[in-house]
Amino acid sequence: MPQLLISALSYLGYILIFPGFLFCFLVGLLLAGIDRKLVARMQKRVGPPILQPFYDFFKLMGKETIVPAAASRTTFLLAPLVGLAALVVLQLFIPIFSFSAFSGVADVIVILYLLLIPALAIILGGAASGSPYAGVGLSREMVTVIACELPLVLVLLAVGRAVGTATGSGICFSMTQIVQYQIENGSLITRASMIPAALAMLLVIPGETGSHPFDAAEAETEICEGMLAEYSGAPLGVYKLSHAIKLLTMSSLFTALFLGGIGTGVIVLDALILFAVCLVVTVVMISLLHAVTARLKIEQIFKYYWTVVSGLALISLVLAWYGF
Amino acid sequence: MNWLNILSYRHFPIYAIMVLFLGAFLIVLFGRNRWARHILAFLSVASSLAFLIALVRPVMLGGEIIAYWMGGRVPAGGYAIGIALEVDALSLFFGLLIATAVFVACLYSFRYMEHDDNIPQYYTLFLMLAGGVLGLVLSGDLFNMFIMVEILTFAAVALTAFRNTANGALEAAFKYLVVGSIGSSCILAGTILLYAQVHTLNFAQLSALIPGGLNNATKVAFALLFVGFCTKAFLVPFHPLAADAHGAAPASISVLISGVLTKSGLYGIIRLVYFLFQSMGLGTIQFMLVFVGSVSMFVCVTMALAQHDFKRLLAFHSISQIGYVLSAAGLATALGISAGLYHAMNHTLFKGLLFLTAGAVLHKTGTTDLGKLGGLSKKMPHTTVLFLIGAASISGIPPFNGFASKWMIYQATYQKAVESGNIGFLLVTIIALITSVLTLASFVKVTQSVFFGRLPAAYENVTEVPFGMRFAMGIFAALCVVTGLFPDYVTRWLTEPAARAVFSVGQYINDMMGAGYAESVMGGLAPAQQTVSFVHVGVWSPVSWLLVLCIMLLAVTLAAVLGKYDRVSENAGEKVPGKYDLFFGGEESVYSQVGGGDLFWGFKHNWRHYFRFMYDLHSGVVNDYALWAVVALSLAVVFLQIVL
Numbered sequence: 001m002p003q004l005l006i007s008a009l010s011y012l013g014y015i016l017i018f019p020g021f022l023f024c025f026l027v028g029l030l031l032a033g034i035d036r037k038l039v040a041r042m043q044k045r046v047g048p049p050i051l052q053p054f055y056d057f058f059k060l061m062g063k064e065t066i067v068p069a070a071a072s073r074t075t076f077l078l079a080p081l082v083g084l085a086a087l088v089v090l091q092l093f094i095p096i097f098s099f100s101a102f103s104g105v106a107d108v109i110v111i112l113y114l115l116l117i118p119a120l121a122i123i124l125g126g127a128a129s130g131s132p133y134a135g136v137g138l139s140r141e142m143v144t145v146i147a148c149e150l151p152l153v154l155v156l157l158a159v160g161r162a163v164g165t166a167t168g169s170g171i172c173f174s175m176t177q178i179v180q181y182q183i184e185n186g187s188l189i190t191r192a193s194m195i196p197a198a199l200a201m202l203l204v205i206p207g208e209t210g211s212h213p214f215d216a217a218e219a220e221t222e223i224c225e226g227m228l229a230e231y232s233g234a235p236l237g238v239y240k241l242s243h244a245i246k247l248l249t250m251s252s253l254f255t256a257l258f259l260g261g262i263g264t265g266v267i268v269l270d271a272l273i274l275f276a277v278c279l280v281v282t283v284v285m286i287s288l289l290h291a292v293t294a295r296l297k298i299e300q301i302f303k304y305y306w307t308v309v310s311g312l313a314l315i316s317l318v319l320a321w322y323g324f
Numbered sequence: 325m326n327w328l329n330i331l332s333y334r335h336f337p338i339y340a341i342m343v344l345f346l347g348a349f350l351i352v353l354f355g356r357n358r359w360a361r362h363i364l365a366f367l368s369v370a371s372s373l374a375f376l377i378a379l380v381r382p383v384m385l386g387g388e389i390i391a392y393w394m395g396g397r398v399p400a401g402g403y404a405i406g407i408a409l410e411v412d413a414l415s416l417f418f419g420l421l422i423a424t425a426v427f428v429a430c431l432y433s434f435r436y437m438e439h440d441d442n443i444p445q446y447y448t449l450f451l452m453l454a455g456g457v458l459g460l461v462l463s464g465d466l467f468n469m470f471i472m473v474e475i476l477t478f479a480a481v482a483l484t485a486f487r488n489t490a491n492g493a494l495e496a497a498f499k500y501l502v503v504g505s506i507g508s509s510c511i512l513a514g515t516i517l518l519y520a521q522v523h524t525l526n527f528a529q530l531s532a533l534i535p536g537g538l539n540n541a542t543k544v545a546f547a548l549l550f551v552g553f554c555t556k557a558f559l560v561p562f563h564p565l566a567a568d569a570h571g572a573a574p575a576s577i578s579v580l581i582s583g584v585l586t587k588s589g590l591y592g593i594i595r596l597v598y599f600l601f602q603s604m605g606l607g608t609i610q611f612m613l614v615f616v617g618s619v620s621m622f623v624c625v626t627m628a629l630a631q632h633d634f635k636r637l638l639a640f641h642s643i644s645q646i647g648y649v650l651s652a653a654g655l656a657t658a659l660g661i662s663a664g665l666y667h668a669m670n671h672t673l674f675k676g677l678l679f680l681t682a683g684a685v686l687h688k689t690g691t692t693d694l695g696k697l698g699g700l701s702k703k704m705p706h707t708t709v710l711f712l713i714g715a716a717s718i719s720g721i722p723p724f725n726g727f728a729s730k731w732m733i734y735q736a737t738y739q740k741a742v743e744s745g746n747i748g749f750l751l752v753t754i755i756a757l758i759t760s761v762l763t764l765a766s767f768v769k770v771t772q773s774v775f776f777g778r779l780p781a782a783y784e785n786v787t788e789v790p791f792g793m794r795f796a797m798g799i800f801a802a803l804c805v806v807t808g809l810f811p812d813y814v815t816r817w818l819t820e821p822a823a824r825a826v827f828s829v830g831q832y833i834n835d836m837m838g839a840g841y842a843e844s845v846m847g848g849l850a851p852a853q854q855t856v857s858f859v860h861v862g863v864w865s866p867v868s869w870l871l872v873l874c875i876m877l878l879a880v881t882l883a884a885v886l887g888k889y890d891r892v893s894e895n896a897g898e899k900v901p902g903k904y905d906l907f908f909g910g911e912e913s914v915y916s917q918v919g920g921g922d923l924f925w926g927f928k929h930n931w932r933h934y935f936r937f938m939y940d941l942h943s944g945v946v947n948d949y950a951l952w953a954v955v956a957l958s959l960a961v962v963f964l965q966i967v968l
Binding site: 012015016020021070072074075081082084085086088089092102107109110112113114116117120123124127128130132135138139140142143145146149150153154157160161164170171173174216234238297298299301302303306317318321 | 699701702705708712720721722727731734735738739742743747750753754757758761762764765768771772775776777778779863864868869872873875876877879880881884923924925926927929930
């Protein structure tokens with residue numbers, strides 16, 4: 001009985017503290033803060049303090065939440081929470097090098113689908129607000145999701161094939177095995193055939209997180225943040241938090257798929273390494289891109305992902321298929 | 325006590341069919357009275373379902389094959405002359421799907437059809453259709469199958485035009501009649517050719533005789549039967565019929581057409597390919613099935629994206645999902661067939677649910693035009709939730725059932741690609757994954773333009789549909805959730821026995837025709853009992869995921885509520901100018917909800933040439949569609965002559 005209690009408590013710890021809610025909360029908002037500061041510095045502005053996202057979050061939690069008369073109240077208020085919960089749960093299934101909180105629950109295909117849930121939550125929330133700006137925003141968000149889906153599918157299949165060929169099973173969809181293979185044989189990014197896929201995955205990250213130049217769905221200057229146009233107060237804060245956590249989730253997915261071999265086996269060190277990698281990914285793929293590019297139109301985003309990025313991923317998939 | 329024999333489960337298959345036809349005839353006699361008609365209809369469909377459920381234990385779990393010879397005319401001298409019903413796990417699987425969908429559709433009809441004229445005729449045709457499809461899947465010979473095809477086609481045509489005052493109903497029925505008759509004629513011609521070659525119509529005997537005596541005539545018969553069953557399943561190039569038929573038919577009939585009729589076509593294809601011709605080993609036949617499946621999957625989902633009518637959109641999705649089923653079932657691997665059947669079951673459940681919600685919207689607003697609807701979630705909250713469950717299921721959002729089966733389909737296709745070294749199957753995996761996200765997009769469109777967004781003034785007084793209709797939808801929704809959460813039980817009790825049946829043709833022949841028949845007739849060709857394995861490469865345990873999600877959701881909600889998340893201010897009558905209005909440019913003309921048709925402009929713009937091509941192709945002229953049928957038939961004949 002005490003054993004059961006201890007394991008239940010440890011799982012609760014995974015869910016709520018590390019690598020669950022608290023970890024995501026702190027690291028996600030920290031990454032968002034560093035991103036904001038760096039973009040400002042790159043654009044020769046002073047920028048907000050690094051802890052600004054924390055201040056913003058707590059400020060928003062204390063503000064009045066206005067539900068528009070045209071909105072469907074329950075969906076409007078519930079959607080942000082579901083999106084946040086689904087995102088943090090997704091983080092639990094991505095192994096941090098050799099450590100995985102829940103192994104044997106979800107494989108890469110499941111993760112592909114679980115990634116849709118936060119996007120879907122924000123789309124439903126926006127739709128429920130009844131705003132015309134949200135209508136435009138959700139249309140663009142959905143097209144962005146479709147745009148990112150093809151390269152992401154190709155990347156996951158390529159990785160699955162590469163690991164599967166090497167381990168002799170032909171295919172491998174299990175996240176744990178993919179990471180385990182990298183721990184034993186070195187990271188996948190060191191294989192020439194996987195470099196295009198890694199690049200494609202890196203390019204998917206700004207699309208999935210909706211940052212410049214792929215932020216047509218939010219487009220503050222044009223459609224007033226689209227789906228968030230009617231949100232205020234705590235639900236808006238939850239969305240901002242989800243957005244920050246998505247930076248962490250996408251970067252750690254990249255880490256697990258391509259850099260799985262650089263872990264040390266010591267959990268505290270691994271967490272720090274993960275944070276460092278996420279930081280580098282955020283700085284390069286989010287901040288730098290944000291600072292130097294302008295927003296693309298939605299049909300350009302779609303075209304870019306389905307040609308250039310998918311092409312990169314496809315090269316890897318074909319190479320992996322023929323055993324390179 | 326000899327008379328007690330009639331209670332033996334071996335008689336249940338014929339009872340299950342009989343009660344439906346009996347109900348149809350009794351309603352003609354006594355259907356004037358509302359209660360008599362409802363009770364008769366309910367008793368027929370409920371007892372039919374009960375008879376089939378009672379067969380689960382012996383057939384699914386016990387692996388028994390029930391051979392039921394009408395009037396005790398068992399095969400003599402190696403020839404099966406009598407009329408036979410056969411129930412193996414595959415037949416029973418489809419039978420259960422059909423009976424469940426019929427049961428729920430019947431419950432829904434009670435309130436849904438109450439304002440129509442000629443209601444007794446409706447129930448008569450309804451039960452004829454149900455009995456026809458059930459008879460088809462339980463039938464043990466090709467000719468009875470053809471008779472059932474005729475019954476169900478004509479019942480379906482009549483029901484499509486049941487609301488014949490509605491716009492396009494007669495046109496849809498006419499198109500269906502023309503192309504459906506071409507399909508039926510193909511099946512009849514194929515049956516005749518086979519009979520001329522091997523002098524029998526019994527499935528088991530055909531299965532024993534055809535593989536050894538394959539010649540040009542039997543190949544043509546294969547092509548004819550294949551195309552015939554494709555028309556019944558509305559696979560490409562017969563998909564435009566489905567859109568018209570669903571658009572015009574009452575919602576409860578759409579459930580039958582999509583959930584039940586298409587299954588009869590699928591069942592026919594599986595029977596034809598895996599039993600009669602035992603061509604599971606042939607790469608070219610696999611190619612044909614997977615090709616038709618993948619094309620249906622992709623073409624229909626893009627067609628759905630271009631629709632602006634709720635029910636037509638659902639109709640195209642229906643075919644798209646059937647494409648998944650055929651692609652998976654055509655792989656000829658145990659996992660593929662099991663996954664395909666799982667998806668077939670899920671298709672019946674979620675598609676039924678979605679058609680019923682579309683019917684609920686039509687019932688209350690009188691339209692299914694996505695451009696005219698909007699904001700119904702405030703007026704019909706229960707229907708909205710039920711719709712969202714259905715939409716999440718069909719789009720494969722975990723943990724609903726669509727995901728469980730699609731996930732197996734991806735694995736099956738990828739596994740097949742690895743085993744056969746054929747990169748083409750990998751393409752199917754990719755198409756399937758992309759189709760899935762396009763499905764999601766199109767349901768986002770429906771959600772936005774029907775249930776959310778701005779409520780048109782005309783629908784201010786819309787109310788929730790009656791409890792009877794919500795209850796019927798609730799059954800489907802509950803089944804969607806249950807079959808999604810417990811995939812292990814579904815595969816163990818339903819799909820794996822059915823997939824195993826596909827791989828035990830030898831046992832099937834012997835159980836029907838007498839022990840040793842297969843070996844004596846087929847000699848070395850006799851199919852040996854194969855070992856069947858259902859190995860998954862991935863892992864997915866929905867219950868653990870849901871548990872973690874619930875804990876997380878609870879924690880997040882708790883934290884949010886403590887953080888004054890629920891300190892919501894709503895318009896309580898006080899006059900704060902503009903505070904609770906939506907933010908937009910200010911002028912009424914600026915408030916333009918993006919119409920359903922334009923919602924995914926960014927996607928459509930890049931695919932504009934494709935959509936233009938598709939638009940030109942789907943002329944809506946029945947002559948064109950009949951021509952497509954002829955072309956498809958010619959292609960199938962030529963293809964099979966070359967490769968088989």
